Amino acid sequence: xxxxxxxxxxxxxxxxxxxxxxxxxxxxxxxxxxxxxxxxxxxxxxxxxxxxxxxxxxxxxxxxxxxxxxxxxxxxxxxxxxxxxxxxxxxxxxxxxxxxxxxxxxxxxxxxxxxx
Amino acid sequence: xxxxxxxxxxxxxxxxxxxxxxxxxxxxxxxxxxxxxxxxxxxxxxxxxxxxxxxxxxxxxxxxxxxxxxxxxxxxxxxxxxxxxxxxxxxxxxxxxxxxxxxxxxxxxxxxx
Numbered sequence: 001x002x003x004x005x006x007x008x009x010x011x012x013x014x015x016x017x018x019x020x021x022x023x024x025x026x027x028x029x030x031x032x033x034x035x036x037x038x039x040x041x042x043x044x045x046x047x048x049x050x051x052x053x054x055x056x057x058x059x060x061x062x063x064x065x066x067x068x069x070x071x072x073x074x075x076x077x078x079x080x081x082x083x084x085x086x087x088x089x090x091x092x093x094x095x096x097x098x099x100x101x102x103x104x105x106x107x108x109x110x111x112x113x114x115x116x
Numbered sequence: 117x118x119x120x121x122x123x124x125x126x127x128x129x130x131x132x133x134x135x136x137x138x139x140x141x142x143x144x145x146x147x148x149x150x151x152x153x154x155x156x157x158x159x160x161x162x163x164x165x166x167x168x169x170x171x172x173x174x175x176x177x178x179x180x181x182x183x184x185x186x187x188x189x190x191x192x193x194x195x196x197x198x199x200x201x202x203x204x205x206x207x208x209x210x211x212x213x214x215x216x217x218x219x220x221x222x223x224x225x226x227x228x229x
Contacts, residue, residue: 031215033215035219043160043219106162107160109159
């Protein structure tokens with residue numbers, strides 16, 4: 001079946017511009033996560049959605065970052081007034097149940113964001 | 117959440133078993149051990165998880181010490197395609213408690229012909 005998809009695969013933007021990154025999770029998965037991976041850095045948790053519960057935003061690095069999940073499916077991560085330090089690969093993952101099935105998260109291929 | 121310690125890199129000969137260690141001395145009773153790997157330019161991939169019993173699936177085996185302070189991921193017959201960064205993560209497995217994964221630096225495994 002289809003896995004997690006993300007778009008665009010690559011995004012180049014100028015400092016100060018806003019960007020939107022999209023994630024299509026696996027159909028039926030109730031939990032959705034965003035992570036990012038900067039060059040030479042490990043994977044960093046950003047935000048987590050589970051069903052109709054309030055999202056866990058504890059990993060968002062600043063108020064320039066926001067995310068929404070519409071209809072319990074597709075999610076959009078928005079970065080306002082991008083900075084060069086926002087350059088990274090942004091990864092989306094989904095799972096069947098939060099904490100269920102051994103927390104087996106299925107990751108998408110990521111969006112590589114470059115801020116000039 | 118408990119933290120983990122892994123060697124930064126390891127080499128393994130193709131066809132041999134790869135044994136990747138992980139220390140998690142502060143693990144608590146309700147925390148599981150998860151292993152993921154990330155092949156270059158791809159998203160992470162789930163491998164296996166366990167609580168206290170040894171586990172085996174089609175990809176790997178997970179050996180957890182009796183005191184649960186360390187574990188070893190075993191790839192029984194490593195291939196060149198197993199070259200990747202392997203992450204050992206501990207976390208809770210409780211529904212609706214949040215499933216975020218806290219990744220460390222992992223072990224970069226190089227499988228050599």
